[in-house]
Amino acid sequence: MGLRGSKLPEANVILLGLDNAGKSTLLYRLKHNASASTVPTIGFNVAMLEAKKNRKNIAVTMWDVGGQDKMREHWKSFHQDAAAVVFVVDSSDRARMEEARRELEVTLRSEQLKGRSLILIANKQDVNGALTTTEIKDTFHLRKICSDRDWYVQPCSATTGFGVEEAFRRVVQLAKLPSESGAMKENIKDTVHYLKSTRRR
Template identity: 65%
Template structure:
């Protein structure tokens, strides 16, 4: 792999969801554009995805953490320095919907993830009987649990690849780049200086 340019921002994204939601399949489909046979993730997988945002190259470092009950106890250890949360839901498994909602709510209460954007992926849309985006929004009561944070629900299928490019573009636009806050501070300083100059001329 060649050296990354100094202009490329590197952003950490946390990929969570219950076991069998399709997180690893989804991640490898995004990375390699082909289907992989996966086994339940014990621990985590890390992949880097290159995306563009307004002509700027962004490297999304995606941490895919196992979703088994024993692994969920360790999710909090991955919250630090996370710029966005991507939560994958098996939208064809209505029996575990309440379990998934509770885990998402618990995750969003983390102080380290405060105001971080959330992308919910309604995965397995290729399966008959899968919930729609609207059904998932209502079942998770996202307007209530997300509060002021930016959020979005994207229908997708890790098996077919449908909706994944849109999901990647969405998360790349939701994350705050390090330069975003720096530019805002610079603009504020510039505005203050101009205001002081204008006042002193009078």
């Protein structure tokens, strides 16, 4: 039975990061457990995966959005309904760390991503000279920029498969399903407020 036929709780997860960070390779590895040589993503790739959260099956839709400069202005179109943000960093590309940090900071300022968990994937750990997760935490000032959300840094190599399964497990664990998110509570609060105000009239 495919995912289409089932009405599992759904989590939309956005996969962001600079071009050449390894997002598409990571997605391919998650879906097929194999390595693939990919070309830069123009637009986006999408994959649906099944997972277990709190002992229940859920459907996770991963949106891998292109990371080139001209694509980044479109990232915000994917913010709405995101259950978590996965930001992939090429740990071996020290020259672009600052650029990656700036893009992540801009993304996390989005009103639509308020309170959403961040899973930062420190990819390409198999490359000599790659920054460690501690160095990446410090470089990205994660304690400061993620003070109002859950976050986690996962070392990984999308080409060898190291850390990929753990990364996905962490994403599932930290993703906010619609039923768990504050949006639902807010709607209920608004409805209650509206009912009270109409009663007064």
